[in-house]
Amino acid sequence: MTPYLVCYSSQTGTSKKLAVDFAHEIEQTIDHDRIPTEENMFEVKNISEIEKPEDLSCWILICFFISSYGDGEQCSDGEQFYNSLRHLENDFFKKRGKQCEFTMFGCGNSLYDSYQGAANNIQKELSRLSFHEIGKFGKGDDGCNMLMEDYDEWKLDTISLLQKLLKFPLVQRTNEYISQFEVTESDEAEAVLFDKSTGPPYHEDNPFFARIKNIEVLTNNEFDVKKVVRVSFDLEQKKTNLRYTTGDHIAVYPSNSESDVRSFLKLVGLWHKRNQIVRIIPVGHSIRPFYPIPCSYFNICKYYLEINASPSRKMIHFIANTFTEDDAAKQSLVNMTSNAETFAKNVTSRHLTISKLLEPLGYKNFNIPITFFMESFGKLKPRYYSISSSSLEFSDMVDMTVSLDKDSDSHFEGVFSKELERILDDKRTSEICQIDTRLPIFMETSKFRLPINSKKPILLICAGVGVAPFRAFIREIALKSKNAEISKIYLYYGLRRQDEDFLYFEELNEIKKKLDGMLEVNIAESRGAGPKVYVQNLLERDRIQNW
Numbered sequence: 005m006t007p008y009l010v011c012y013s014s015q016t017g018t019s020k021k022l023a024v025d026f027a028h029e030i031e032q033t034i035d036h037d038r039i040p041t042e043e044n045m046f047e048v049k050n051i052s053e054i055e056k057p058e059d060l061s062c063w064i065l066i067c068f069f070i071s072s073y074g075d076g077e078q079c080s081d082g083e084q085f086y087n088s089l090r091h092l093e094n095d096f097f098k099k100r101g102k103q104c105e106f107t108m109f110g111c112g113n114s115l116y117d118s119y120q121g122a123a124n125n126i127q128k129e130l131s132r133l134s135f136h137e138i139g140k141f142g143k144g145d146d147g148c149n150m151l152m153e154d155y156d157e158w159k160l161d162t163i164s165l166l167q168k169l170l171k172f173p174l175v176q177r178t179n180e181y182i183s184q185f186e187v188t189e190s191d192e193a194e195a196v197l198f199d200k201s202t203g204p205p206y207h208e209d210n211p212f213f214a215r216i217k218n219i220e221v222l223t224n225n226e227f228d229v230k231k232v233v234r235v236s237f238d239l240e241q242k243k244t245n246l247r248y249t250t251g252d253h254i255a256v257y258p259s260n261s262e263s264d265v266r267s268f269l270k271l272v273g274l275w276h277k278r279n280q281i282v283r284i285i286p287v288g289h290s291i292r293p294f295y296p297i298p299c300s301y302f303n304i305c306k307y308y309l310e311i312n313a314s315p316s317r318k319m320i321h322f323i324a325n326t327f328t329e330d331d332a333a334k335q336s337l338v339n340m341t342s343n344a345e346t347f348a349k350n351v352t353s354r355h356l357t358i359s360k361l362l363e364p365l366g367y368k369n370f371n372i373p374i375t376f377f378m379e380s381f382g383k384l385k386p387r388y389y390s391i392s393s394s395s396l397e398f399s400d401m402v403d404m405t406v407s408l409d410k411d412s413d414s415h416f417e418g419v420f421s422k423e424l425e426r427i428l429d430d431k432r433t434s435e436i437c438q439i440d441t442r443l444p445i446f447m448e449t450s451k452f453r454l455p456i457n458s459k460k461p462i463l464l465i466c467a468g469v470g471v472a473p474f475r476a477f478i479r480e481i482a483l484k485s486k487n488a489e490i491s492k493i494y495l496y497y498g499l500r501r502q503d504e505d506f507l508y509f510e511e512l513n514e515i516k517k518k519l520d521g522m523l524e525v526n527i528a529e530s531r532g533a534g535p536k537v538y539v540q541n542l543l544e545r546d547r548i549q550n551w
């Protein structure tokens with residue numbers, strides 16, 4: 005067992021990514037030749053892997069990375085841990101003569117009322133149990149695109165504090181880049197991509213390649229600026245045993261577009277070698293390979309590496325000082341990173357990818373090894389969506405409703421949005437209007453559920469594509485209405501223009517007729533011919549109603 009633990013709780017992977025990075029960075033500062041251990045000293049674990057909170061005293065120090073969900077609540081992987089923690093008596097660890105220390109970094113979004121609720125709650129409980137907190141409580145704010153900035157600043161302070169307290173023998177750091185990977189070219193056959201032969205159970209590390217049964221555009225605007233599509237997947241349940249409950253989430257692994265892969269491989273000088281099979285093996289223990297070995301450069305970049313991730317200020321600063329000898333290019337990057345606000349304005353808020361950022365400075369002026377990006381960007385993350393079908397109605401099929409992320413001003417397009425656009429194009433051009441595409445998916449359970457057997461009215465409030473899970477709930481209630489008494493549903497739905505982006509218009513009208521007064525649809529139109537109306541205006545109007 006290692007003496008130090010880095011423990012994360014995460015819904016969509018941000019905290020996990022930071023925890024892995026933190027362990028990796030601190031390991032890099034330790035001179036392992038002068039310390040009698042063969043393994044790394046910082047182990048990374050998901051919070052759900054800690055069987056009981058009493059076990060926390062096994063480690064000298066625990067560095068927590070905790071994300072908040074719901075209304076300042078724990079992510080699903082952290083719920084059980086937090087509940088058990090709350091049941092321990094005051095000063096639990098002190099009374100047992102244990103001296104335990106922790107650091108805390110929370111991931112949250114300041115637009116939520118309970119900003120950092122989950123991290124705050126764990127911190128409070130640990131202090132009550134006489135865990136001693138070291139350093140500053142770090143808070144990463146996703147709300148103003150500052151999460152990575154906040155993290156980098158906290159990391160710098162925390163690592164130097166831990167170095168002093170734990171008295172590690174330190175390696176001398178320079179601007180020199182030392183790769184954490186060993187790269188060898190190979191003439192072997194490529195390993196199977198996303199091993200399709202692995203059967204159930206399907207999960208994040210073993211997604212199911214689901215066939216797209218149907219894809220349709222739900223919006224109706226001339227220039228398709230805000231396009232929303234419904235995608236239906238065949239779950240092939242008899243074979244896969246994949247199940248979901250209405251209100252759950254579906255996660256999809258997108259792949260990077262060929263043009264993005266081309267730009268990226270040109271940047272790292274490997275486009276001409278794109279089909280070369282390579283073995284890229286991590287040297288230390290802190291990074292695990294997230295791609296098959298051996299694999300071609302092209303496939304690593306297309307299916308596994310997050311090449312469109314947002315570059316951090318620290319990363320660009322390092323590139324300026326380490327990977328270019330061109331003074332003009334260097335100076336331009338140094339200016340860009342001079343302070344957090346300039347960087348956020350010029351890079352982060354413009355959604356610049358690394359290829360787009362460096363292209364105007366000339367790819368030939370940089371000599372950046374692909375391994376640097378493998379360390380910095382990591383694995384292509386799955387994208388999570390609310391399921392918009394009812395499992396009671398269709399157990400063998402799952403629908404999701406996706407708004408395609410496209411910003412014509414900054415030329416930004418989301419990775420999955422681009423892929424869906426391509427699939428729509430393929431469908432349009434194929435003669436029989438059919439699609440033959442499979443995408444890697446898995447299911448994620450959630451706490452978002454209809455009340456059980458309640459006769460109370462149900463109030464559903466949403467805007468735009470937020471109607472997705474409500475469509476599933478409404479369809480489910482309509483199905484139940486055949487055999488049972490149901491609650492009255494009030495839907496408050498904000499949209500821009502009824503004739504353009506009223507998603508599921510016909511479906512909702514049909515259900516409304518069928519439910520005979522038990523579904524009330526209230527539309528707030530913000531860009532229609534009349535005055536701007538938002539859902540809050542309708543709620544204010546109807547607040548006297550007896551919901």
Ligand SMILES: Cc1cc2nc3c(=O)[nH]c(=O)nc-3n(C[C@H](O)[C@H](O)[C@H](O)COP(=O)(O)O)c2cc1C
Pocket residue numbers: 013014015016017018019020071072073074075076077079111112113114116117118119120121146151
């Ligand atoms: C549905 C939802 C609810 C959220 N609720 C909160 C919240 O109550 N408080 C908060 O500080 N952040 C909240 N967040 C923001 C996330 O904590 C933040 O984006 C974080 O970086 C996600 O980390 P993860 O990828 O590790 O799950 C919420 C995000 C989502 C999508």
